[in-house]
Amino acid sequence: MQQRIYEVMFIVRPDMVDEDMDKLVSSIETQVTTAGGTVKSLEKMGKRRLAYWVGGFQDGFYMLLTVEGGGALVHEIERRLRVTEPVLKFITVRMDEEIKRMEKMKKLRDAKKRAVPVQAVVVPAAAATEAAAVEPVPAAPATA
Amino acid sequence: MAEPSAHRSSGGSGDGGSRPPRQGGPGGGSGGPGGRKFFRRKKVCKFCVEKIDGVNYKDVRLLQQFVAESGKITPRRLTGVCTRHQRRVSAAIKQARNIALLPFSNR
Structure with a gap:
């Protein structure tokens, strides 16, 4: 089955006690694993004004659950959350x-970044002649 | 008077794209005899300039800049966002609305 990454963000009612919250979190985690998925992270984003x-x-109390699994897993999680x-x-x-x-x-972007500093380093190092010998094409516009 | 007619036609077709009058220059042309020439700054896409490649529904601060006070998504012609990014922004705003991070409407 195809493994995909899903983010499930859900809002829990704000007047919930911490213990109940922990219970809810652990029950969700076990539900995900029994449904054949893996929990990548479960983050409490804290209380926020809706x-x-x-x-x-x-x-509401925002939570962010990141899971890996297939479409059936998402279906199951959503059903559970609805209940x-x-x-x-x-x-x-x-x-x-x-x-x-x-x-x-x-x-x-990294490749682009790396390409630029190489030229920049070579020229001030006073090895312009060497650079020109090794890489005649990129060194030429830098010196000009 | 080529400028006003061109402006009106560009306002009528709201589909965006590079329009000749806007591309031509920042000046709005003469507003009339002795009228002040208003200067319009060339708008740039915030996402292209700042190299923000992922537009996420969780980033409320970012998305809020593209939502009017009423809660409406600001059109591209006002924000200057390019087509690609506008599409992503509007999708992200709609997701954020669904999870109550952004309002559907503010009265």
């Missing part, structure tokens, strides 16, 4: 393609 009223609340009463809202976003794209961009 942009609009949700279920009679103006604040879990203290969860006000959730959203699932597929991240693997975004991550791949970001890495690609980063690699491209």
Whole structure:
């Protein structure tokens, strides 16, 4: 089965006790693993003012769950969250393609960055003649 | 008077793209006899300039810059964001609205 990375952000009601919260977190983690996925991270983003009223609340406790698995896993997590009463809202976003794209961009930028300092270093090192001998093409515009 | 007519036509077609009058120069042309020439700065895409490649729905601070006070997504012609990034920004704003990070509307 195809393994994908998903981010599930959900809002828990703000008047929840810490112990209940911990219980909820651990139960979600076990549910993910039993459904055949792996929890990459579960981050508490803290209490935040909601942009609009949700279920009679103006604040909410935001949580961010990153999981790896297939579509069936997402289906199961969403079903569980819908059943879990203290969860006000959730959203699932597929991240693997975004991550791949970001890495690609980063690699491209790094390659570009690396290409520039090489020229910059060679010229002030007073080894212009050597550089010209080794790399005649890139050294020529730098000296000119 | 080529300038005003060109301006009106560009305002009518709201689909964006590089329009000749805007591309031509920053000046808005003469506003009339003795009228002040208003200067329009060339807009640039924030994402291209600052090299922000990922637009994420969690980044509320960033997205808020592209949302009007009413909660509407600001059009490209006002912010200067390029087509590619505008599409990503608007998608991210819609995701953020769904998880109550941004409002759908502010009255």
